[in-house]
Amino acid sequence: MQLGRLCAGLFRERKSRVSVEKAERLIKEEQVSRVEKPSREEAERAVQTLLRWAGDDPFRPGLINTPGRVVRAYEEYFRGYNEDPYELLGRTFDETEGYDEMIVLKDISFASHCEHHIAPIIGKAHVAYLPDTKVVGISKLARLVEVYGKRLQIQEKMTAQIANTLNAVLEPKGVAVVIEAAHECMTTRGVDKPGVNMVTSRMLGAFRSDGATRRELLAMIGNPLGS
Numbered sequence: 001m002q003l004g005r006l007c008a009g010l011f012r013e014r015k016s017r018v019s020v021e022k023a024e025r026l027i028k029e030e031q032v033s034r035v036e037k038p039s040r041e042e043a044e045r046a047v048q049t050l051l052r053w054a055g056d057d058p059f060r061p062g063l064i065n066t067p068g069r070v071v072r073a074y075e076e077y078f079r080g081y082n083e084d085p086y087e088l089l090g091r092t093f094d095e096t097e098g099y100d101e102m103i104v105l106k107d108i109s110f111a112s113h114c115e116h117h118i119a120p121i122i123g124k125a126h127v128a129y130l131p132d133t134k135v136v137g138i139s140k141l142a143r144l145v146e147v148y149g150k151r152l153q154i155q156e157k158m159t160a161q162i163a164n165t166l167n168a169v170l171e172p173k174g175v176a177v178v179i180e181a182a183h184e185c186m187t188t189r190g191v192d193k194p195g196v197n198m199v200t201s202r203m204l205g206a207f208r209s210d211g212a213t214r215r216e217l218l219a220m221i222g223n224p225l226g227s
Contacts, residue, residue: 043071077113080150085161088143089169092134102174102213104128105141106221114185115152123155123181123197126221129166130173130206130213141166155181155200163202174205176217180224199224 038046044067051058051066058067105127112121125145148161163177178201187194206213218225 040071043074044068047071076150078150078152080147083147083150085144085147085165086169088147089136089140089165091140092136092170094133094135096131096135099135100131100173102128102130102217103135103138104217104220105138108142108145110145110149110181112149112151112153112158112181114183115154117185117189118152119183119185119188121153121155121181121183123179125162126176126178126224127162127166128176128207128217128220129170130175131170132172134170134172136170155179155183155198159200159202163204167204172205174207174210174213175202176204176207176214177202178218178221178224201225 047067047070048058051063056063058064106124108125108127110123110125112123113119114121127141127145144162144165148158159177159179163175166172166177167175178199180197180199182195182197186192187196203214207217208214
C-alpha cells in the first residue's frame with residue numbers, strides 16, 4: 001500500500017475534517033502485517049498435510065492435483081490483500097451541478113471468508129453517502145466492497161472498514177454501510193443453523209445524527225435492520 005500517498009491525502013489541510021489522530025488510526029487499520037509469504041511449493045505441501053490429517057491420501061488420482069487447485073483458489077479468494085482501497089477511490093469528481101441528495105448502491109453481492117474458520121461468508125452490501133463536494137464513480141463502491149471482502153474477515157470489521165474508508169476519502173456529510181450475510185461457519189458446522197443471516201451497519205455523519213435521513217435510507221434498501 002502506498003502509505004506515503006495515503007498520509008498526504010489524509011493530512012492535507014484543504015477542507016479536511018480528518019484529524020491527525022484519525023488518519024493515524026486508519027493507516028494502522030489498513031496496514032497489513034509484513035509477513036514473509038511461503039513459496040507456492042510450501043503452500044501446496046501444507047494442503048497435502050491437511051488432506052492427510054483429514055484421513056485421505058493426497059497422492060491418489062482424485063486428489064493429486066488438489067493442492068495446486070487450492071493454492072490457486074486462495075489467490076482468488078484473498079486477492080484483496082494486493083489492492084489498496086484508498087488508491088481505488090483516488091479519482092473523484094466535483095462537477096455535480098450542486099447535487100446534494102444521498103447516493104445509494106444497494107444489493108452489492110460479495111463472497112468473503114471468516115477469519116476464524118476460513119469458511120465462506122456469502123452476502124450483500126448496501127453502501128450510501130451524502131456528498132459534500134466530491135463524488136466517486138459508482139463502480140468504485142462495488143469494488144471497495146470487493147477489496148475488503150476478498151480478505152479474511154469478520155462482518156463487523158468489514159462493515160466498519162468500508163464506511164471508514166469512504167468517509168476518509170470523500171469527506172461527505174454522511175456515510176452508511178449495511179451488510180447482510182450468511183456465515184457457513186455456523187450454517188454448515190458448529191450450531192448448524194442454515195437460513196440464518198447476520199445484519200451489521202455503520203452509520204456516520206448525517207446517517208447517525210438525523211433519524212429522518214437514516215429512515216429514508218433504510219426504506220430504500222428494504223429496511224434489513226427492522227427498525
